[in-house]
Amino acid sequence: MEKSNILLVDDDEIYLYLMEKSIQKLTDDLVVNSFTDGAQAIDFISDQVQKGRELPEIILLDINMPFLDGWGFLAEFKKLKPKLEQHINIYMISSSSREEDIKRAKSFEELTGYMIKPLKEDELTEIFKKAYNDSW
Amino acid sequence: MWKRVFKFFIFLYAPILVLSLLFFYLQKNNQIEQLTQIQERAAIQKKNLVVDLFSGIIHDINYWSNLNYPKNFDPNETHSRMMGPYMDLIEGTRDYDQFRYLDMEGKEFFRVEQLGRETIISDTLQDKSQREYVKAGLNLRPGDVYLSQIDLNKEFGVIEKPYKPVIRAVAPIFDIDGKKFGVVVINFKMNRILDQLKSSLINDNFYLLDSDSNIIATNTLEENLPSARIVLEGLDSLSIAKLPRKQFKIAQDTSFLHNKSLWTISHLDLNRQHSMVSPYSYDLLNIKTPTQWIIAMQIPEKDMFENLFPIYTGLLVFNFFAIINLFVIIYLVQRRRLQRAEFYKELETKNKRLAFKRNKLQEQNILISDINRRLEVRNNQLSEFNYVVSHNLKAPVTSMSVIVNMLKNEKEPGERTNLLLKLEKVSKSILDLTDDISEYISILDNKKIAVKNVDVNLVIEKVKHEFTETLLDNSNFNVIVKTDDWNQVSFSKFYLQSIIQNLMSNAIKYKRKDTNSFIHFETAYEDNKKVMYIRDNGLGIDLEKHGENLFGLYKRFHRNVSGKGMGLFLVKSQLEALDALISVKSEENIGTTFKITF
Numbered sequence: 001m002e003k004s005n006i007l008l009v010d011d012d013e014i015y016l017y018l019m020e021k022s023i024q025k026l027t028d029d030l031v032v033n034s035f036t037d038g039a040q041a042i043d044f045i046s047d048q049v050q051k052g053r054e055l056p057e058i059i060l061l062d063i064n065m066p067f068l069d070g071w072g073f074l075a076e077f078k079k080l081k082p083k084l085e086q087h088i089n090i091y092m093i094s095s096s097s098r099e100e101d102i103k104r105a106k107s108f109e110e111l112t113g114y115m116i117k118p119l120k121e122d123e124l125t126e127i128f129k130k131a132y133n134d135s136w
Numbered sequence: 137m138w139k140r141v142f143k144f145f146i147f148l149y150a151p152i153l154v155l156s157l158l159f160f161y162l163q164k165n166n167q168i169e170q171l172t173q174i175q176e177r178a179a180i181q182k183k184n185l186v187v188d189l190f191s192g193i194i195h196d197i198n199y200w201s202n203l204n205y206p207k208n209f210d211p212n213e214t215h216s217r218m219m220g221p222y223m224d225l226i227e228g229t230r231d232y233d234q235f236r237y238l239d240m241e242g243k244e245f246f247r248v249e250q251l252g253r254e255t256i257i258s259d260t261l262q263d264k265s266q267r268e269y270v271k272a273g274l275n276l277r278p279g280d281v282y283l284s285q286i287d288l289n290k291e292f293g294v295i296e297k298p299y300k301p302v303i304r305a306v307a308p309i310f311d312i313d314g315k316k317f318g319v320v321v322i323n324f325k326m327n328r329i330l331d332q333l334k335s336s337l338i339n340d341n342f343y344l345l346d347s348d349s350n351i352i353a354t355n356t357l358e359e360n361l362p363s364a365r366i367v368l369e370g371l372d373s374l375s376i377a378k379l380p381r382k383q384f385k386i387a388q389d390t391s392f393l394h395n396k397s398l399w400t401i402s403h404l405d406l407n408r409q410h411s412m413v414s415p416y417s418y419d420l421l422n423i424k425t426p427t428q429w430i431i432a433m434q435i436p437e438k439d440m441f442e443n444l445f446p447i448y449t450g451l452l453v454f455n456f457f458a459i460i461n462l463f464v465i466i467y468l469v470q471r472r473r474l475q476r477a478e479f480y481k482e483l484e485t486k487n488k489r490l491a492f493k494r495n496k497l498q499e500q501n502i503l504i505s506d507i508n509r510r511l512e513v514r515n516n517q518l519s520e521f522n523y524v525v526s527h528n529l530k531a532p533v534t535s536m537s538v539i540v541n542m543l544k545n546e547k548e549p550g551e552r553t554n555l556l557l558k559l560e561k562v563s564k565s566i567l568d569l570t571d572d573i574s575e576y577i578s579i580l581d582n583k584k585i586a587v588k589n590v591d592v593n594l595v596i597e598k599v600k601h602e603f604t605e606t607l608l609d610n611s612n613f614n615v616i617v618k619t620d621d622w623n624q625v626s627f628s629k630f631y632l633q634s635i636i637q638n639l640m641s642n643a644i645k646y647k648r649k650d651t652n653s654f655i656h657f658e659t660a661y662e663d664n665k666k667v668m669y670i671r672d673n674g675l676g677i678d679l680e681k682h683g684e685n686l687f688g689l690y691k692r693f694h695r696n697v698s699g700k701g702m703g704l705f706l707v708k709s710q711l712e713a714l715d716a717l718i719s720v721k722s723e724e725n726i727g728t729t730f731k732i733t734f
Contacts, residue, residue, distance in 0.1 A: 012531050018535060069685060075681070
């Protein structure tokens with residue numbers, strides 16, 4: 001079985017570093033791709049689709065990012081979605097607990113969940129369990 | 137007000153007064169007319185009565201005139217026997233005062249007197265040839281009767297007392313051969329007749345006058361005092377003077393007003409007027425009189441006034457009530473008018489006050505809505521601040537705690553160094569953030585900002601010199617300024633400089649390489665507010681994608697361009713701190729236009 005893909009999108013490089021560390025602690029079976037803004041992430045996905053390569057099962061998405069923020073990413077992703085053959089679990093991971101943001105997140109059916117930073121280990125485990133079912 | 141009331145009163149009352157006077161005049165005339173008619177009827181009645189009374193006298197004298205007297209008639213001696221029954225007749229007629237026969241010389245040859253209750257044949261015969269009635273009597277022809285003036289009786293040239301008004305009826309006498317040999321004269325006592333005349337059912341004054349306007353009888357005096365030629369004791373000379381003698385001379389029967397008395401005079405003509413009720417007729421006789429009697433009826437001033445009193449009273453009462461009513465009505469109307477005027481005046485002042493209050497309220501509303509808008513802006517700023525602090529601070533702080541935790545557990549020196557480097561990075565980012573936040577807070581706390589009139593041209597000129605791109609002549613970036621509408625604005629000079637700096641910096645950073653770039657400042661008025669347009673022909677931005685984030689903190693939209701995403705955030709904060717607003721329009725590869733509304 002090929003290694004699963006996970007995509008981290010966040011402009012906080014320290015966060016990215018720490019997340020990668022946490023994931024590596026949990027499993028060796030995951031390939032982690034990190035991007036510091038939504039635009040790069042979208043570019044990556046559309047590139048993968050074009051080339052017929054495998055897509056990530058999970059995307060952990062930050063809201064506040066330069067160039068293209070989390071919402072912008074979701075809007076662009078919506079456009080790409082018809083071309084996708086598999087389901088991608090997208091989680092909004094934000095330090096914002098604002099009612100406004102949570103409400104807005106619910107309006108995107110592409111989103112699987114909304115979680116508040118920092119993610120705890122068991123939360124991360126839960127996300128993986130849901131994504132990989134029995135194989136996890 | 138009273139002046140007005142009186143004016144209106146006079147204006148309204150004058151016609152009423154004139155009408156009432158006219159009505160009064162007509163009514164008075166009508167009343168006088170009626171009184172005149174009554175008086176005329178009374179006069180006719182009186183005249184008839186006189187005629188009736190006189191017809192008895194005429195009949196009597198005619199009787200004596202038509203007796204068949206013998207030749208050489210001597211009633212005293214030869215024919216005394218014949219006179220016997222006639223004496224009884226004379227005696228039985230109480231009205232006879234004297235009964236005489238006079239010869240053609242005017243001398244009495246037979247005389248009977250009534251003295252008290254006795255009838256005496258007098259032997260003292262008098263010569264009456266000089267008396268007027270005798271002269272007139274001797275000239276009488278058959279069928280003639282002479283009636284003298286009604287006069288007080290005189291004996292031997294002296295007025296007999298008590299006063300005895302008499303009339304002398306004279307008629308010729310003839311013997312059997314038809315030869316006139318004298319006259320018969322009867323003195324009739326007039327008191328009974330005159331008293332009868334004086335008695336009346338109506339209150340009018342009655343006068344019997346001769347043609348010289350001498351009063352013969354009047355019901356104004358108890359006594360009958362014919363002949364005013366004689367000065368009489370007790371007769372009020374004034375009442376005589378008041379008689380309208382002039383009018384009495386008029387031959388016709390007439391009615392007139394004289395000295396407020398109503399008079400009716402009627403002339404007595406015994407030859408033409410015949411009694412309707414008397415059994416005696418003298419149609420064939422020719423009555424001669426030395427005078428023409430006049431019957432005068434008078435309603436004196438006092439009675440006239442009494443008769444007209446109801447009309448006077450009516451006039452007075454009507455006018456009295458008219459005056460009172462008019463006065464009251466006019467007063468009430470005027471008062472109401474005044475009250476209404478006052479009411480309107482009050483209403484007007486109230487209206488003015490209301491309008492004033494409304495204006496004030498409107499001003500306050502504007503003020504409140506302005507304050508509201510500012511509060512809203514302030515609220516947004518605070519919530520933005522809250523977000524910035526909670527979000528942007530939370531992330532590095534969390535990271536820091538995680539790293540510190542990992543450091544605790546990490547034994548490997550290489551990895552520890554790595555983690556320490558990361559920690560340093562985090563702490564630096566926290567420091568940067570606190571710096572940014574304190575700058576932002578200083579903007580939010582606008583109390584310290586000095587606001588004054590700022591010349592936009594000067595500010596732009598100054599900012600222009602801070603950029604090498606705009607200083608160099610050969611650079612392809614132009615600054616165009618068009619401040620025709622206004623160039624002064626009340627604002628913070630420092631903020632305005634910072635805003636223009638940021639916008640110009642952005643315009644330079646995001647210019648298109650393939651074209652001559654420019655930034656264009658233009659001032660204008662919109663809705664009475666100063667606005668400034670800042671237009672460039674740079675890269676532009678997809679507002680559909682990024683619109684809401686454009687003025688956000690740490691938002692960056694262009695890769696490969698330096699910047700930490702603070703510029704437009706500060707621009708917006710600085711503008712809002714001084715109640716100005718900013719909006720944006722942009723199109724990719726065409727340019728961006730910012731609009732600042734002060």
